[in-house]
Amino acid sequence: MDKSLLMELMNMEAQQLVSKYKDDLINDLMGLLAIDSVKGEPVKDAPVGEGPKKALEFMIDLGAKAGLPTKTVDNLAGHIEFGGGEGLFGVLGHVDVVPPGKGWTSDPFEPVIRNNEIIARGVQDDKGPTMAAYYALKILHNEGYKFNQRVRLIIGTDEESDWQCTDAYFKSEEMPDAGFSPDAEFPVIHGEKGITSFNIVQSNLDDEYTDSDIELKAFISGERYNMVPESAEAKLKVLTQMSSIIQAYEGFIRKTGNEGSYEIDGGFLKLELSGKSAHGSTPEEGVNAGTELLKFLSEIELDANGSQFVKFAQEYIIGNLTGGQFNMAHHHEEMGNVSVNTGMINYTEVDGGIFGVNLRYPAGLDFDAGIKNLEAMIKESGFAIEDVSDQKPHYVDKNDPLVLTLLESYRKHTDDDREAFTIGGGTYARTLETGVAFGAMFKNTVDTMHQKDERMNIDELMLATVIYLEALYNTCVEK
Numbered sequence: 001m002d003k004s005l006l007m008e009l010m011n012m013e014a015q016q017l018v019s020k021y022k023d024d025l026i027n028d029l030m031g032l033l034a035i036d037s038v039k040g041e042p043v044k045d046a047p048v049g050e051g052p053k054k055a056l057e058f059m060i061d062l063g064a065k066a067g068l069p070t071k072t073v074d075n076l077a078g079h080i081e082f083g084g085g086e087g088l089f090g091v092l093g094h095v096d097v098v099p100p101g102k103g104w105t106s107d108p109f110e111p112v113i114r115n116n117e118i119i120a121r122g123v124q125d126d127k128g129p130t131m132a133a134y135y136a137l138k139i140l141h142n143e144g145y146k147f148n149q150r151v152r153l154i155i156g157t158d159e160e161s162d163w164q165c166t167d168a169y170f171k172s173e174e175m176p177d178a179g180f181s182p183d184a185e186f187p188v189i190h191g192e193k194g195i196t197s198f199n200i201v202q203s204n205l206d207d208e209y210t211d212s213d214i215e216l217k218a219f220i221s222g223e224r225y226n227m228v229p230e231s232a233e234a235k236l237k238v239l240t241q242m243s244s245i246i247q248a249y250e251g252f253i254r255k256t257g258n259e260g261s262y263e264i265d266g267g268f269l270k271l272e273l274s275g276k277s278a279h280g281s282t283p284e285e286g287v288n289a290g291t292e293l294l295k296f297l298s299e300i301e302l303d304a305n306g307s308q309f310v311k312f313a314q315e316y317i318i319g320n321l322t323g324g325q326f327n328m329a330h331h332h333e334e335m336g337n338v339s340v341n342t343g344m345i346n347y348t349e350v351d352g353g354i355f356g357v358n359l360r361y362p363a364g365l366d367f368d369a370g371i372k373n374l375e376a377m378i379k380e381s382g383f384a385i386e387d388v389s390d391q392k393p394h395y396v397d398k399n400d401p402l403v404l405t406l407l408e409s410y411r412k413h414t415d416d417d418r419e420a421f422t423i424g425g426g427t428y429a430r431t432l433e434t435g436v437a438f439g440a441m442f443k444n445t446v447d448t449m450h451q452k453d454e455r456m457n458i459d460e461l462m463l464a465t466v467i468y469l470e471a472l473y474n475t476c477v478e479k
């Protein structure tokens, strides 16, 4: 068939084709949503529990019933294959979900439709988008279009936790030449920062008795690397000058505008401070209660160990949002700056202090060299680095044909002309060598992922399917 004629047909047909399959798509999605696929304890032949395995089988069965080749790997992941030939394109979604939590207006695993929205755990993240992508491929296949390569819909079951699924899958299965993951938002996410976490630990505590009038007994703030701590607490033993410390603290609270309180119990003083939580990838949007309280402690003369802890924080932690104080500042034109969130700060008089750091970095920073250098830098101050984990940055050039084609396919069916962008968080796309995240949230979609009453508008579900069909037609169909 003439190429331009086929393109024309496609223009008209994409939406018509998808609407022809609307009822089937919704039916299958409702079936998938009815499976409680929260990660569970490993049992025989189900390494992440029965629920995720059942959801995987549900998808694989759809493919098998449609007469397509399928494969599962360790009951953790699998694929449905379309087309044939040398090349391989991957579409990567997941069918595990996070626990539903409380406050739902209907059963999270009995999907219902209200106001043209499907409400169920996982409908937005990521069962709805995965089903949309499956139908895009299935429609092209059913309607007789010929793929110019193999296309695999790859389904994982451990995305929300440990990514055992993709680890296992890509150990034995071929890495696609290119692909996308429908597990985020439109238009296209073409870069994701490297994500690291590490602990900075006070390593040489002074065991000798110090006769300071004020001793730091304990400090606690934050529970997770990837969140800005919203509260902090310090416990001091105060031998003299209790009232002047309290006065200073009240002054500090007034001056900084933070919310704080204190409690006196015998010779002990407990200070509490509130900040503002934010995601660890955007520490500048929060107020770190821990580092704020440390600022106050730096105005007080503490015992030797407490003072070493606070002095270290002054030099390396407080105000260090872009890595400069670690000597790891780096800027990438598209991916932006290094970000540093100190998500956990703890101190006890017995064990000393520990800072739990979540550092994210754009392409171009040598993190391994940076962390080695930091380790050497802080040794003098009596601190060491432990428990380093590092996921490398993921970056696909903005002008890569994959990015351009997906963007064009998206724009054809929307009036949103935003460019492809990069983020500080991580998406499933990073498990692909040349992969980007592509949908399925639109510009004005309310993000209900991981929340109660998770929902997806049916028109948006259909539109996402149209866009995936368009994109797969443009990348993988013989013209």
Ligand SMILES: [Zn+2]
Pocket (backbone or CB within 6 Å): 094, 125, 126, 159, 183
């Ligand atoms: Zn997801």
